[in-house]
Amino acid sequence: MSQNLVIYNSLTGNKEIFKPIHENRVGMYVCGPTLYSEPHMGNMRTFINFDLVYRYLLKLGYQVKYVRNITDAGHITNSAGEDVDSIGKAAKLAQVQSLEIVYTFNRKFIELQRIYNLLPPSIEPTATQHIQEQIEVIEQLIENGFAYVINGSVYFDVRKYSEKFNYGILSGRKIEELEEATRTLNAQDEKRFFADFALWKKANPEDMQIWRSPWGDGNPGWHIECTAMSTKYLGNKFDIHGGGMDLKFPHHEDEIAQSCGSFGHNPANIWMHANMLNVNGQKMSKSFGNYFLPLEIIEGTTDLFDKAYDANVVRFFLMQAHYRSTIDLSKDALTAAEKGYTRLMEATSLLSKLKTQDTSSINVAQLIQSFYNAMNDDFNAPILVANLFEAVSYINKVNDNLATISSDDLKRLKAEMDSFVFDVLGIKASSNNCIDRLSPVMELIINLRAKARENKDWATSDQIRDALSNAGITIKDSKEGTSWS
RNA sequence: GGUCCUGUGGCCGAGAGGCUAGGCACCGGUCUGCAAAACCGUCUACAGCGGUUCGAAUCCGCUCGGGACCUCCA
Incomplete structure (x- = not known):
């Protein structure tokens, strides 16, 4: 795939086609x-x-x-x-x-x-x-x-x-x-x-x-x-x-x-x-006193925010603004980013479970090209993110049988989505290193809850869900069964 | 004071003369025991005032607001 990368050159004030010396x-x-x-x-x-x-x-x-x-x-x-x-x-x-x-x-x-x-x-x-x-x-x-x-x-x-x-x-x-x-x-x-x-x-x-x-x-x-x-x-x-x-x-x-x-x-x-990172509309800086450390944000120890945010959420948030623009960091903005990040992550993991059909209901090649087009235009990550969400929407529709994807297209889409999300934007699924040990336990709990639900024992079922929720684990019921994250 | 950038819907943010991103929130609906998620739909903004144009959020001028640099700064 031939790509024409264009970069804004501060020296000339113009976007220029990138041609390396060697x-x-x-x-x-x-x-x-x-x-x-x-x-x-x-x-x-x-x-x-x-x-x-x-x-x-x-x-x-x-x-x-x-x-x-x-x-x-x-x-x-x-x-x-x-x-x-x-x-x-x-x-x-x-x-x-x-x-x-x-x-x-x-x-x-x-x-x-x-x-x-x-x-x-x-x-x-x-x-x-x-x-x-x-x-x-x-x-x-x-x-x-x-x-x-x-x-x-x-x-x-x-x-x-x-x-x-x-x-x-x-x-x-x-x-x-x-x-x-x-x-x-x-x-x-x-x-x-x-x-x-x-x-x-x-x-x-x-x-x-x-x-x-x-x-x-x-x-x-x-x-x-x-x-x-x-x-x-x-x-x-x-x-x-x-x-x-x-x-x-x-x-x-x-x-x-x-x-x-x-x-x-x-x-x-x-x-x-x-460009600069702003807090309350002003450049973050030591002398203004409106700064915080990268570690404080993920540990939730800065006064600016009332909770901790995953480093990947912060990174995703940053990717929603162009590098040449200032960006304003606030609690609301981070919370919004957290939701979007989760949706993006869930769609990427859904990619490996999608059922394929003979044809795709949309032009997947065009969708993929839109990822490149965004980044080729002076590393426009916010546009890339927007286009990735087009893909997210499509993936969810395929999952809900409201759209179709061919196996070839799925293969390509998965490869490029993974590449752009993980390799280019540098976002990771938030690491859950205890997930392996937790899995059998969760399976047990979900089975117990399923029995309770069969018996229409909603009190027990909800109690389990609430307790898990308090522990930071979200339960989702669907036709295919119950999942957790 | 000088140089330059900027003002987009409830919030964050793209775009940059006509096709009017995206995320989050809100509101309806589908689904669900209820939730959550997902899906469908609704919401259609570009600081103000003039001008150029068939047409401006996008160009020009002025006004108002915000910011950066001119000193260490990513």
Whole structure:
């Protein structure tokens, strides 16, 4: 099946037909988490969205090299002439070494990825293990005349750069406008120009992380790690660079500047930006205090919701919004998603029990193609979900003898439904690991209840059903017998 | 203040000049001992005001509301 994947490119503002640099192979770099604290649900949404992208590229048969970095080096900002080393600060508070903190949060992050069913990237390089590569890029920038050394620090020379390249090509920013907004803040700075950004920052005595460099002891600037690591693992020209919308400026803009400055071109053909997760109409963020952790939602320990939700329900909920749209998380929305998720899961399991006829009452091939069409249009998962529900409705009708399906069509539909639901959307049937031990017990109970029902002993029958319901087990009576879940 | 995005039915969300997604909820009905599930049906929205057009939720302008970025941020 030939498919034409179209991707929205933030760089051009257009949807473009996706053509990898090397046939059948895709290189994708995504900005990963900063592990000085536990990633919150908003962070997860971005990673889940790029997991979807990764999964669909794999589904289309591409050989994908998916690189997602881990930021474990302290970033230095200089908005008010003040050094801020996030990792170092957190570490001081906790009275432990910064790498211990990073290690702890990394383990949590790995666990979260398992719970939310994220495929592991091909490689997850860390900033601290690529100091040398970062230094090399900085040296190249100095050599090319786009960076300067001052007092043991190195800055990117935006004015010099602007003579040859377009600073602001991604974010649409104009240097003059930037100056308007920031002029007052950066008066007494050692930078030559307000928009210059640090490539290497001289160490402060209280820094917890310090590395040697040709310019003295210090640590790398915020943006250089991504340039160094994407280049190392994907080359200086690769297919897709992704990240959260809030990284567009300055982080991605500066990455482009670093690449242009050192290799002479933009590192990626396509720039993808995933939109924010909102709570109460506002971006989920630490500073707004409206955030919760991915674990809290499935443990039911956040004040925002009165119950726990399965990670698959959360993932399904996220899939109902396009990655470039914001999505609002609320109790009602999650509850709705939970119902829809259950209906979808039940239909997929029904697929293996369907009776077939000589012909199908609908065009199954067309239905299946609609799944591809949805995803081919810039990974439009909400449309895919809508189309999957068309299939759900059809499956239920076949089950109720109101529609028919041929055995060939059933085979194809099952294969594609499973593939799109489980492999592409990355949704799983919620795991019930005690289900095997429970089965014989349930059989016994259902038989007892069936006897009671035969005798029209509704009191007993309802008592059993209510008790099971209290234990979280739902009983369904139908002509074919009683089922439970 | 600058740049940009956005406003869709009770809720969440697609779409993006005519064919008016989908999920959840609600309301009728079928089925059922009753439920649940499933099925059938109902509900037909695009902030406001102008304009372009044979035709606008979709394009343009203005007004009002929400948001993002400009500082660490997924």
